[in-house]
């Protein structure tokens with residue numbers, strides 16, 4: 268037996284009694300069983316189901332200098348996550364059962380966060396023929412995506428959605444028409460001022476429209492990754508009203524950042540899809556508030572500093588995000604009064620578990636003991652040099668935020684404490 | 686003079702006037718064949734060109750010599766820059782060799798800004814991607830000021846490939862700072878989104894842009910824009926959107942024609958206009974040397 272004591276549950280201070288990886292009791296008698304069992308003191312914190320991130324890049328195998336499974340999972344638990352879904356654009360790409368197996372075994376050895384890998388849609392992520400989805404699923408894959416190398420062929424996307432649907436596997440679309448996306452930042456006034464080639468928003472929106480219409484015609488599910496534009500949100504709102512089986516995510520980058528951040532050529536603000544305009548950011552937030560956007564995923568994309576300290580055009584796309592996600596979202600969405608902490612919890616945990624059909628923590632008798640304890644009063648300044656992730660690349664360094672993770676519990680074990 | 690000349694963005698009227706006033710004096714030296722000045726004696730200038738431009742490089746080279754500075758040219762093969770790291774490595778090498786002023790041309794926007802953060806020398810941006818080309822903007826303003834005696838109140842029409850032009854951006858920023866009105870015309874495939882937010886007026890036709898202008902500035906239309914499908918043919922381009930003697934009749938009677946060169950005769954501008962009495966295209970070249978002399982002089986004095 269193990270007790271997490273002095274944590275806030277629904278506004279009341281309680282002790283959570285655990286047996287193994289399950290909750291046995293929520294006790295409001297703070298003296299019950301004290302002195303006989305090991306405890307963890309979460310004083311000052313609010314306990315919630317730990318977060319689940321359905322879109323991360325752990326970089327292993329192949330790019331261990333950017334991140335590896337261990338450093339990525341250390342970063343995840345420090346960010347309050349009990350589970351993450353790594354994207355398959357590693358080297359080699361995760362397009363077969365053996366790579367899935369490798370990732371699962373590496374992750375188990377770490378004894379940190381759970382890992383639910385995402386496999387490729389197409390062999391070699393080349394967009395030509397379907398990868399062995401059923402075989403990958405048997406080894407633990409929960410979804411398929413060619414994230415980073417979007418499926419250009421509408422014919423292949425159709426087959427992928429049909430084949431995956433037969434397996435109950437989720438297809439995640441990185442919606443981008445490469446023909447319209449030959450730039451580095453959002454096309455608009457700031458790109459023009461900086462003289463940087465822009466990516467037109469239609470690159471994303473036209474593919475969102477394609478996936479929605481395919482899902483409607485085929486009666487299959489589709490999940491849209493990192494939605495970043497106002498029209499994208501409107502298209503999804505329309506699709507949901509029609510009953511099309513579409514879900515989507517956005518990320519802290521688009522909740523907090525705009526393309527004002529590129530004006531000083533900081534390569535850490537280079538991300539794909541690109542940071543958009545303030546009107547997009549407001550539309551994204553409105554979509555989160557009204558439920559058009561189902562969940563928040565970081566698209567954690569660690570890179571080495573030598574790659575990210577090049578000139579803007581040659582630096583790679585991506586922002587490291589696991590360790591700043593909660594603080595940025597709490598500050599922007601909850602502290603600002605736009606939503607409750609419970610709603611943020613749904614966006615970062617409950618809805619993600621539903622979309623992926625995987626378990627998540629539950630503060631109730633017999634609930635899974637995957638928890639995060641957060642201090643909602645903590646104020647600090649983001650400084651990525653303190654992060655566990657190898658990727659220190661963020662444009663949000665120096666930002667004052669409120670809300671911090673003080674502990675993460677996975678399978679009834681404290682895997683991170685501040 | 687500020688430490689670096691990365692762009693005209695953020696520069697005040699006084700700062701621009703200081704450079705133009707000094708350039709007027711330099712221009713007098715050139716006109717009097719006085720090429721052995723010692724304003725920057727003891728200074729060393731490195732011309733670091735990641736993109737080929739004999740014209741701009743020679744202008745900086747002569748300007749450096751004419752104010753008494755030592756000058757070295759480094760051309761970096763474009764093939765080795767594609768990875769990006771070589772710029773940092775080159776910069777570190779330059780940092781170790783004593784030099785005072787680095788003149789850099791690079792195909793990537795923000796490259797001069799980047800270099801200014803990693804080396805101690807003064808940086809002069811000689812063009813970074815589609816971002817800025819401040820010495821071109823300054824030499825253009827010098828040419829206009831010498832012609833009209835002022836910049837305040839002038840109307841300048843900039844016509845051509847606005848989207849890919851760093852010259853357009855530097856001119857828009859510099860001219861609006863100095864109180865001029867800037868009108869733009871480009872075919873829509875060559876117009877960048879949101880350019881009006883930089884203070885220029887976007888016109889619907891070339892005629893609208895030229896009408897009432899004191900200065901008509903053409904920008905080079907690169908043939909690769911046609912090859913990449915941004916317009917259908919040179920023939921159609923010139924006929925519909927070229928700067929011709931006929932269209933120039935819409936400008937003010939004493940209007941002048943400018944172009945950053947090299948020109949594509951019969952594409953963005955008619956050959957007879959290039960050679961015509963309104964043309965100040967060759968005057969711009971001389972003013973380019975004067976402006977660059979002024980900047981090297983002012984930077985050397987500030988070190």
Ligand SMILES: [Zn+2]
Pocket residue numbers: 414415441492493539540
């Ligand atoms: Zn993606």
